[in-house]
Amino acid sequence: MKSLTRIVLHRLFLGLLTLFVVSVVIFTAVNMLPGDFAQAILGQGATPEAVASIRRDLGLDQPPVIRYFQWLAGVIQGDLGRSFAQANFTSFTGTTSGQSSVMGQIAPRFANTMFLAGVTAAIAVPVSLALGILAALYRNSVFDRVVNIATLSSISSPEFFLAYILILFLAVLNPLLPSLSNIYSDxxxxxxxxxxxxxxxxxTLVVTAHMMRMTRAAIINLLASPYIEMARLKGLSPMRVILRHALPNALAPIINVIALNLAYLITGVVVVEVVFVYPGIGQLFVDSVKNRDIPVVQACCLIFAAAYILLNLMADLMSILSNPRLRHPR
Structure with a gap:
């Protein structure tokens, strides 16, 4: 138990350290984006005095190091800052838009993205495991070849291409589903x-291939083991041998690939959300980059990075729990 606790604490420390390094990279990269928000909001006819006043009001005139630590301190306290695009610039532009926190903008969008990721995971994970187990059970058969060709085709196609193909067949030629995913809270x-x-x-078409092929490869890799041969000699059915003996020992790589694909469902949905006009965090990220809304872009990137790090950490810990040999390094 002490060894497991030490491993968990060590992984948590590495995760926090990685997130800190990533935050530095995010802040540096976002602030190197071309264009200036103050100049963009005022237009080409802006005077230098008006631009300087807005930059001073937003704190953009301060050195980058100071702005980074102010942002980091706010993130630690749960404050992601204020959106530039929603800030009040009445004195400069004549508009009356009120201030809006970044957290207030991101929270409903992030909930929508998590809902989409949850629906996808509920479909993709069971289908991937079932296809991987059946492909391993009937390896080198027609079924195995068909599944491999189908998954390779889906993994080789860009997301927007698959999206437009599904729109064509399921929304245009056969109007079974709506082509736009304009959901709202009520x-x-x-x-x-x-x-x-x-x-x-x-x-689902994008992530199923990774999980299915890893499940198949992990199970086939174990089928030549002596204990699998012993289970076969006992007269157990091939499906029972795979489910009761091979699959539990193949969980570690399967858990890792599932975690990576779940992270993709949160961080890699930008293209899909834009195609379907889905009001998620990916759509907000694209709009914020277009508007040069630096605080929102930084917050979205940090959430993406935190999701990857957290899910990889959970996969690492679940792999250790599922395989006791990983708790004792050689």
Missing amino acids: MGLGERLERTLLPALTL
Whole structure:
């Protein structure tokens, strides 16, 4: 137990250290984006005095190091800052838009993205495991070849291509599902599922291939083991041998690839959300880059990085729990 606790604490420390390094990279990269927000909001006819006043009001006139540590301190306290695009610039532009926190903008969008990721995972994970187990059970058969060709085709196609193919067949030629996923907070669960299903199917086609092929490879790699041969000599059925003996020992690589694909469902949905006009964090990220809304872009990137690090950390810990040999390094 002490060894497991030490491993968990060590992984948590490495995760926090990685997140800190990533935050430095995010802040540096975002602030190197071309263009200036103050100049963009005022237009080409802006005077230097007006631009300097807005930059001073937003704190953009301070050195980057000071701005980074101010942002980091706010993140630690749960404050992601204020959106530039929603800030009040009445004295400069004549508009009356009120201030809006970055957290207030991201929270509903992130909830929508998590809903989409949850629907996709509920479809993709069971299908991937079932296809991987059946492909390993009937390896080198027609079924195995067909599944491998189908998954290789889906993994080789860009997300936007798969999205438009599904829109063509399921929304245009056969109007079974809506082509636009314009959901809102007061929408019922059934209608929300209906409008989310098309982007969820697109993401399912993308992530199923990775998980299915890893499941198949991990199980086939164990089928030549002596204990598998002993189970066969006992007269156990091939399906029972795979489910009761091979699959538990193949969980570590399968868990890792599932975690990576779940992270992709949160961080890699930008293209799919833009194609289906899905109001998630990916769509907000694209709009914020276009508007040069630096605090929102930084917050979105940090959430993406934190999701990857957290899910990889969870996969690492679950692999250790599923395989006691990993708790004692050689």
